[in-house]
Amino acid sequence: MVSGEGYVSIDQEEYYKVQPGDAVFWEKDEWHETKSDIGLTAIVIQSKELNPADFMPFK
Structure with a gap:
């Protein structure tokens, strides 16, 4: 998420x-929905090579 x-x-x-700074990952062909009352801007990346775990810190 970039804004909103x-x-x-x-x-x-x-x-x-979700708010700015959040990242959301979906599996291939997984149904999903995004909605907003005030609007939002997000960058969407689709990739066969992207592994979300590489970008998530261990807690």
Whole structure:
């Protein structure tokens, strides 16, 4: 996310708030939804080579 705020879902029942600085990863062919009341700007990258775990710190 670059600006704004909104919500994402993969099941149409539970939504997660997203804001600038957040990254969201979906599996190939996974249904998903993004919505916002005030608008949002995001950068979308599709890649067969991208491994999300490479970008996520261990907690």
